[in-house]
Amino acid sequence: MVLQERSLTLFDKVWSSHVVTGLAGGVSLLAIDRHLLHDLEGGASLRRIAERGLKVHNPELTFGVPDHAVATAPDRRADSTPNSSRLLRELKEGSEASEITYFDLGTEGQGIVHVIGPELGLSQPGMTIVCGDSHACTHGGLGALSFGIGATEIMHVLATQTLRQTKPKTMRIALEGKLAPGVAAKDVILATIGRIGTDAGNGHAVEFAGTTIRAMSVDQRLTVCNLSIELGAKIGMIAPDDTAFSYLAGRAYAPKGEMFDRACAHWRTLPSDDDARFDVEHTIDAATIAPQITWGTSPQDVIAVDQRIPDPTRETDPQRRQAMEAALAYMGLTPGEAIEGTPVDWVFVGSCTNGRLSDIREAARVVAGRKVAPNVRAWVVPGSESTQRAAEREGLDKIFLSAGFEWRKAGCSMCAGINGDTVAPGQRSVSTTNRNFVGRQGPNARTHLASPAMAAAAAIAGRIADARKLG
């Protein structure tokens, strides 16, 4: 018994403490601590369970926020777009009818669901968190077991506060070493995906560990976990430690006073035991990672900014070669050429990957005292109302505005493609988002994923540029 207890992973501990009951065939009925609803599915899901005559099982564990469909123009309102008008009304009214907390436009709680969860202290270590959005894995940066679900599972959680889940295998990715100057958390996770592949984590719950992770801030850890799904894993987690506890202390929904100490004592039991075993282990030397930029239409299509665009003729696997050729044709890139210097039309800083205050500061450092190149349209979309207000208190909005950026309101914006914010066909964007999929930022839009500093450098240079050279 003692031995067994000592050999558990972080994931095992959180999973097993949430099993309500085991079902046939290795399926567990898993209790859910937080259910986050957004405008795209939330209102419709509340309506569907009401139509079935069902009630929300635990409204106090359910939270609603508009993010996907909201407009981000500075003068936006709930009815700024036809989509947002209906979806926001449906979520707001559905939340009120079910006594669910709804974070309305114009309040500090509004923002991208994966930004506000940690920011408000709603997301905590050891919790099970679900959301009808694949980037729910983000909350794993605080040590939560958090994952994306589809419309039917959303209804299941609303009606029962549980999910039927098959336990995934476990994977540990150890990131070791001190990051080189100018290298961001985004570069670390993109390089990891490039190294082990976009399906490497398929069927696994991933724990990111190692000295690189331990030295990271919570914001950086959230960025790493955000791209777990781009590694094929719907769950990514990082062991909670003092960095996480300090981050949570004093946040609106974090436990207070003696209750915080009690929670903290529980959180300290969560990290994987030293002799815990994982089904798969990877170790990556993070000290050698350089700023990254994607060249293709999968997050695994990534190189360092000083490298050349890969040549499909050197690829021996025919399916892979075809995929590379199709990706390069879509992206309008020539094999063998330097990627640095490729002219860009759009720059986007924001999203649940890189829309936090630290990301905006990182971009502002590059932009300060400079001007956006005339051929580029550049946007900053803060991840939340609270982030926006904090950035404005620091005067960061002025830095961007005087450089020629647009400074907009919180939402998913150019990462979601359903709120009016899109890249025009054939145009090239450098974006701090998480997906460079075909059509993701609009039909035939060409997306290069990068860190906030790299995106800012592209805006200034008017082409893909190495942020380190701008100083």
Next chain:
Amino acid sequence: MEKFTRVTGIAAPLMKANIDTDVIIPAKRLVGHQRGELGAFAFEAYRYRPDRTDNPDFVLNLARYRGAKILITGEHFGCGSSRESAVWALAGFGFRCVIAPSFGDIFTNNAFQNGMLLIRLPKEQVDRLAAEIESGSTPAMTVDLQSRTVTAPSGAETPFEIDAERRQALLEGRDEIGMTLARDADILAFQERDRAARPWIYQTGQTQVS
């Protein structure tokens, strides 16, 4: 949920790895359309030319694969976004079953919630089935969930593995919400124990955000 027992029909090969749910159904179609209408937009970026006529180079537009019920494809099919509309779009297109070496984790759960059978086979076997479909005179196959076999045009049978619980749920066309609600006493008992052990999880009512 629609039951799945046995399907015989045209199989179509779309042999590419990492086909994501944005490609299966773009985000702009997620609002303003009913579930049943999404088939028209499945694989939209590949399927149509700019003037909305069919792209003759896209494999699913070839006459021999029209009306396909079974999709054969590459690794990690359905990766990316959690949108369940990817499953609704595939179903609207006519597919009841997808055969691939692996599937996106969230897509997998979504498919099984909608009576769509996902069959995972080793890549060599998937490639072999695809090759047979491409070269045979009639690209028809049978998928039998009762016997857990795929029957190729040649008559050769390939057995497949499937989680026993998922198989049963598909065969019966189960309503999982109803089944879970039948266990509500277990859920309430768990929450009562948990409320004592981790009270902070449930204490959310006092907080106000302005």
